[in-house]
Amino acid sequence: MVQAVPLKVLAGSSFLDRPVTGGYASDMLSLVMAGAKAGNVWVTMQGHPNVAAVASLLGLAAVVVTEDSPVDPATLQRAEENGVPVLTTGLDTFSLVAELSRLGVRGVRSGPGS
Amino acid sequence: MNPTRPVFADLHLHTVASACAEVEMIPPLIVRRARELGVELLAVTDHHTVENAAAVQEAARPAGIRVLAGMEVQTREEVHVVCYFDDLDQAEQWQEMIWSRLPGLANRPEFFGDQYVVDATGAYVRTNERLLQTSTDLSFEEVFSLAEQWGILAVPAHVDRPRYSLFANLGVLPEGVALPGVEISRNLTPEEALRRFPSLRGLGMLQSGDAHRLEEMTNATLLKLEAPTAQEIRKALLGQGGRSVKILQASGGIAWTGGGEHGRTA
Numbered sequence: 001m002v003q004a005v006p007l008k009v010l011a012g013s014s015f016l017d018r019p020v021t022g023g024y025a026s027d028m029l030s031l032v033m034a035g036a037k038a039g040n041v042w043v044t045m046q047g048h049p050n051v052a053a054v055a056s057l058l059g060l061a062a063v064v065v066t067e068d069s070p071v072d073p074a075t076l077q078r079a080e081e082n083g084v085p086v087l088t089t090g091l092d093t094f095s096l097v098a099e100l101s102r103l104g105v106r107g108v109r110s111g112p113g114s
Numbered sequence: 115m116n117p118t119r120p121v122f123a124d125l126h127l128h129t130v131a132s133a134c135a136e137v138e139m140i141p142p143l144i145v146r147r148a149r150e151l152g153v154e155l156l157a158v159t160d161h162h163t164v165e166n167a168a169a170v171q172e173a174a175r176p177a178g179i180r181v182l183a184g185m186e187v188q189t190r191e192e193v194h195v196v197c198y199f200d201d202l203d204q205a206e207q208w209q210e211m212i213w214s215r216l217p218g219l220a221n222r223p224e225f226f227g228d229q230y231v232v233d234a235t236g237a238y239v240r241t242n243e244r245l246l247q248t249s250t251d252l253s254f255e256e257v258f259s260l261a262e263q264w265g266i267l268a269v270p271a272h273v274d275r276p277r278y279s280l281f282a283n284l285g286v287l288p289e290g291v292a293l294p295g296v297e298i299s300r301n302l303t304p305e306e307a308l309r310r311f312p313s314l315r316g317l318g319m320l321q322s323g324d325a326h327r328l329e330e331m332t333n334a335t336l337l338k339l340e341a342p343t344a345q346e347i348r349k350a351l352l353g354q355g356g357r358s359v360k361i362l363q364a365s366g367g368i369a370w371t372g373g374g375e376h377g378r379t380a
Contacts, residue, residue: 027191027192027283028277028282028283029282029283029284029285030276030281030282030283030285046191048191048253048254048284048288049255049288049290050284050286050288053285053289054285054286070253072253074255074290
C-alpha cells in the first residue's frame with residue numbers, strides 16, 4: 001500500500017506489517033471512535049495529537065493524513081510510542097480513498113459486491 | 115481580600131457582526147433582553163471579530179450591565195474556542211493577529227449572511243467584507259498557547275455539540291492543554307454533560323447561550339467574582355480565593371463545578 005499509492009511514512013515504520021481489515025475516512029474524531037474497526041486504515045486531514053491516541057485506542061493499522069496537512073510533532077511522538085504508523089500523501093481524501101479501494105481496501109460498511 | 119459578589123452571566127453571544135446571527139442581535143435589544151433575564155455580565159463573542167464589543171458595552175452602561183469583549187475562534191480542527199479580554203486595545207490586537215491566520219477570502223453574504231458593524235443604538239456603521247466564518251490555521255494547542263502568552267482567558271465552546279466542538283472534532287480532551295474550564299451548551303444539564311463526558315469532572319463549567327437570536331440568551335451561570343473581568347472568571351472556574359461558578363437550571367437544580375470550596379459537593 002505504502003509503495004503502491006505511494007505514501008510517505010512519518011512515524012511507526014516498524015509497524016507497517018499489520019493486516020489491513022478495511023478503511024474508514026473522517027475528520028471528526030468522535031465519529032472515528034464510534035465507527036472505525038481494529039485493523040482499519042484511517043484517512044483524515046487531521047494531524048492533531050489526539051489522532052495518535054484514537055488510532056492506538058482502536059488498534060488501527062495506520063493513519064493516512066491527506067493533502068500534506070500539517071502533522072503535529074507530538075502526534076508523531078505519540079504514534080511512535082504507541083506503535084501506530086502515520087503516513088502522509090499530497091492526495092486529497094477522495095482521491096486517496098479511490099486509490100485504496102483500487103488496492104482492495106473496503107469500507108467498514110460496504111455492502112456485498114461493492 | 116475584596117468581597118466577592120454574585121452575578122448572573124451569559125458569556126457567549128453573537129451580534130450582527132456574525133454572519134449567522136439574526137438582525138435583532140443589536141446592542142439595545144441585547145441589553146433589553148439581558149435585563150429581562152437578570153443578567154449583569156455579558157460577553158460579546160462574534161466569529162473572529164471584536165468590532166461590535168464596544169457598542170454593546172456603551173449600550174449596556176446605563177443599565178449597569180458589564181460587557182466583556184470576546185471572540186469565538188475556530189481552530190484548524192474546526193473546534194470553537196471562546197476568548198475573553200479585559201482590554202479592548204488588546205482585543206483589537208488579537209483580532210489583527212487572528213485575521214492574519216484566516217484565509218484572506220471575501221465573505222459571500224448571499225451564502226453566509228452579512229457581517230455588520232453597528233453603533234450603540236444598533237445603527238449601521240460598516241460591513242466587514244472579510245470571510246470570518248471559517249477556520250484559522252491555528253491548532254487547538256496553538257490557540258491556548260497564544261491565549262496564555264497574551265494573558266487572555268480561552269475556554270472550549272459548547273463541548274457537547276455534535277460539531278465545531280472539542281469532543282466531536284477531537285474525540286477526547288487533548289493531553290497537552292491545561293484547560294481553565296469548559297463551556298456547555300444551553301440544552302443540557304451539567305449532570306448530563308458529566309455523564310456523557312466523564313473526563314470533564316473537576317473542570318469548571320460555564321453554561322452560555324451561544325445566542326444567535328434573542329430568545330437563545332441564557333441566565334444559567336452564576337459567578338461569584340471580586341470584579342466582572344475575564345481574569346476573575348478564570349479564578350472562578352479554578353475555584354480560587356472564594357470565587358466560584360455554578361449552573362442553575364430552570365428546573366431549580368444547582369450544579370457546582372470546578373475546584374474550590376464548593377467543588378462538586380452540592
